[in-house]
Amino acid sequence: MQPAFADHPTQSAVAFRTLMQAMARPGTIHDISAPAPAGFSPATAATLLVLADPTTPVWMPPGPARDWLIFHTGAPVTDTRADATFATGPWSTLTPLADWPIGTPDYPDRSATLIVEVPTLAGPGPRLTGPGIESKTTLPLPDAQALAANAALYPQGVDLILTCGTQIAALPRSTRIHLPEKP
Amino acid sequence: MERKDWIGLLGRTEPTALYTACQPLGEMPSPDFLRRPETGSVMVRGRTGGTGTPFNLGEVTATRCAVHLDGHDGHAIVQGRDADHAIRAAWIDALMQGQRAEDVRRHVLEPLAEAERQRRDTRARKAEATRVDFETMVRGED
Numbered sequence: 553m554q555p556a557f558a559d560h561p562t563q564s565a566v567a568f569r570t571l572m573q574a575m576a577r578p579g580t581i582h583d584i585s586a587p588a589p590a591g592f593s594p595a596t597a598a599t600l601l602v603l604a605d606p607t608t609p610v611w612m613p614p615g616p617a618r619d620w621l622i623f624h625t626g627a628p629v630t631d632t633r634a635d636a637t638f639a640t641g642p643w644s645t646l647t648p649l650a651d652w653p654i655g656t657p658d659y660p661d662r663s664a665t666l667i668v669e670v671p672t673l674a675g676p677g678p679r680l681t682g683p684g685i686e687s688k689t690t691l692p693l694p695d696a697q698a699l700a701a702n703a704a705l706y707p708q709g710v711d712l713i714l715t716c717g718t719q720i721a722a723l724p725r726s727t728r729i730h731l732p733e734k735p
Numbered sequence: 736m737e738r739k740d741w742i743g744l745l746g747r748t749e750p751t752a753l754y755t756a757c758q759p760l761g762e763m764p765s766p767d768f769l770r771r772p773e774t775g776s777v778m779v780r781g782r783t784g785g786t787g788t789p790f791n792l793g794e795v796t797a798t799r800c801a802v803h804l805d806g807h808d809g810h811a812i813v814q815g816r817d818a819d820h821a822i823r824a825a826w827i828d829a830l831m832q833g834q835r836a837e838d839v840r841r842h843v844l845e846p847l848a849e850a851e852r853q854r855r856d857t858r859a860r861k862a863e864a865t866r867v868d869f870e871t872m873v874r875g876e877d
Contacts, residue, residue: 553801553808555769623801624770 554589556601556624567602574713574722579680579689581673585718591617595715596640599667601625604638611636613645640667643694649702652710660707663725670694673716679730680723691721693729700729741831741844742811745824746797748847750817753824759842760835763826769801769808772818804829 557563563586570584585594586601591613604610604627611630612618618629630636633651646652646666655663670692677692678700691714693699702709702725709725736744745753757763774796781792799812800821809829813821830839 553769553803555767555803558768560771 553623554620555587556597557586564602567598571599571602571713571720571722574720575684575711575724577684578682578722578724578727579685579691581719581721583718584720589617589620591615592620592640593669593715594718595720596667596669599713599715599720600627600638600640603665608637609635611639613641636664638665638667640669642669647695647698649698649710654702654705654708654710657708660709663708663710665711665713667713667715668694670714670716673714673719673721678732680727681730682727684724685727691723693723696729696731699723700731703727703729736840736844736848738828738831742824742828744844744848744851745811745827746813747851748813748824750813750815750820752847752850753820753827756843756847757823757827760830760839763823764804766802766822766826767804769803770799772798772800772821774798774816774818777812800825802826802829805833807832 557567567584567586570582574580574582584598586598588594588597592600600610600621601624604621604625606626606628608627609630610621610627611633612621621627622629627638633639634653636652639646639652646668652664652666653662655661672692675692677690678696680689680691681687693714699712706725711725712723714721714723748756775798776794777797779792779795780789782789795814796816797812797814798816798818798821799810800818801808801810802822802825803809804826807829809825809827809832811821811824811828813824827839827843830836831844
């Protein structure tokens with residue numbers, strides 16, 4: 553079994569602050585990391601250590617990381633996608649987005665947050681605007697079409713945290729995704 | 736003695752008693768933590784007469800800890816706030832899963848189990864000496 557944060561109070565506070573900043577400024581890239589088990593990137597491990605607790609069911613692909621997550625956070629691991637509060641894995645394991653809870657009009661907060669392992673956070677991508685973005689920014693997205701449809705559900709919909717190695721960027725549902733014009 | 740028995744025994748033992756009992760094993764190596772000692776409280780539940788419906792008896796302060804040693808994970812949850820006690824108990828649990836299990840069982844666990852048995856025995860005897868049996872006399876009605 554892998555350990556978690558060595559200095560729990562300080563490191564988890566720093567990681568939580570980093571996640572808050574990433575969510576508040578969609579598209580910006582932040583450094584975050586924790587000792588990770590096989591199957592998780594350091595950024596995914598840190599995100600789950602900070603956010604998951606016994607009240608948040610987590611969906612994830614099978615693997616040794618399950619035991620690690622249960623031991624360190626006490627979060628229940630679920631195989632039912634509709635029950636998940638958090639879900640993590642590569643994009644291909646998380647589609648279609650319709651599987652996840654998107655909240656209800658009265659309680660849009662009862663939705664899932666997807667922690668997606670992506671190959672890169674740098675490079676070209678669709679233009680993003682919306683709350684927390686001063687003018688505009690870009691971020692390479694796994695499937696801009698599906699994510700634009702998710703943003704159109706606002707105030708319902710899922711939130712995304714993209715992780716790559718020790719870096720994260722967030723894409724909350726409030727961010728508008730401008731798809732390139734079809735020629 | 737199964738694993739749950741020795742984890743329970745280590746949790747109930749006095750910190751100083753465990754420290755003394757561990758002396759034959761030599762110096763405890765500096766621990767490789769999976770989870771540093773954390774103090775919290777656990778709710779102890781009881782059943783009236785051992786068979787009734789469960790009720791909350793009260794909270795007990797406990798410290799838990801997990802260490803990694805030679806490919807084995809040692810876990811401990813001990814009574815009280817003594818972090819060293821929790822680390823030492825987790826270390827013993829890890830040792831019990833490895834090569835030195837027999838050694839540890841003979842030199843540490845069995846003496847501790849014997850001491851606990853004697854402590855319980857003494858307490859039971861003292862309690863027994865103060866026992867009062869109530870009897871209802873037959874009221875001479877017939």
